[in-house]
């Protein structure tokens with residue numbers, strides 16, 4: 001296995017520019033999506049877009065199994081853990097190997113946070129690419145530890161990438177939205193649904209289905225999904241409420257179309273983080289701190305009591 005004691009940081013490719021003046025804090029953008037939805041291509045596009053605007057981002061690759069990255073990540077999980085060796089060493093399959101590699105990397109998260117902190121004065125955007133096996137990141141303890149730790153330090157936005165051409169049928173659209181819904185409630189962070197590959201199929205149909213319940217019902221009837229139709233019809237009622245909490249944007253990672261709007265929506269999500277999410281996160285952190293303090297006081301009280309007993313002093317029963 002590669003050296004797992006220290007997280008490698010690649011040298012800067014270009015001098016970092018001053019951070020944009022409109023906000024003081026950097027923004028963490030965590031890119032999540034099904035395999036092949038275009039996460040890595042979108043990150044590459046965002047990377048180029050930000051470089052053009054003289055605000056080069058800091059890129060962290062959290063996918064240990066990615067064969068080739070089209071850009072240089074500043075921190076790459078593959079420099080810390082060798083996914084294939086992990087599979088061999090622990091006798092795991094591919095998914096187990098990715099999960100264990102992510103767990104091993106998470107033990108070094110304090111180093112990543114330290115680097116982010118150090119870079120925060122000169123970098124506006126920190127981008128995180130995640131494994132295509134989406135559930136490994138969204139439903140694992142390490143995925144939660146990473147997103148919670150990021151959100152406790154700086155504004156953090158989840159960008160959920162959807163493969164628009166593959167979502168054009170009501171059934172696949174519905175299952176993708178169910179997934180988005182579960183990730184939103186799991187991460188409890190500002191959430192952006194990015195319909196990618198709009199150069200192939202426009203995302204208008206999806207935006208329409210999300211804003212007009214009747215339009216989705218009609219598409220469902222036309223699609224003739226058999227017994228699934230009534231199940232999906234009921235589920236779409238539940239999702240209607242969920243859609244009202246979502247920001248939606250259509251992009252093409254291939255052509256760069258929609259990137260300005262993507263950053264407008266990220267700006268909205270950051271404002272939402274400040275207004276709603278940060279106060280809740282701070283309350284959670286304070287609650288945890290108070291619990292830890294209480295536990296320490298309790299342990300100290302017991303220690304003092306044990307000392308008194310060993311010195312032969314009289315102690316009252318608890």
Ligand SMILES: Nc1nc2c(ncn2[C@@H]2O[C@H](COP(=O)(O)OP(=O)(O)OP(=O)(O)O)[C@@H](O)[C@H]2O)c(=O)[nH]1
Nearest residue numbers: 034035036037038039040041132196197252253254
């Ligand atoms: N036409 C078109 N193709 C795209 C777009 N974005 C990505 N692709 C293609 O979709 C395929 C998958 O893209 P990736 O960026 O590797 O997707 P990913 O989500 O990172 O994939 P995993 O690493 O397997 O999770 C590649 O062939 C890309 O060229 C887009 O906006 N338009």
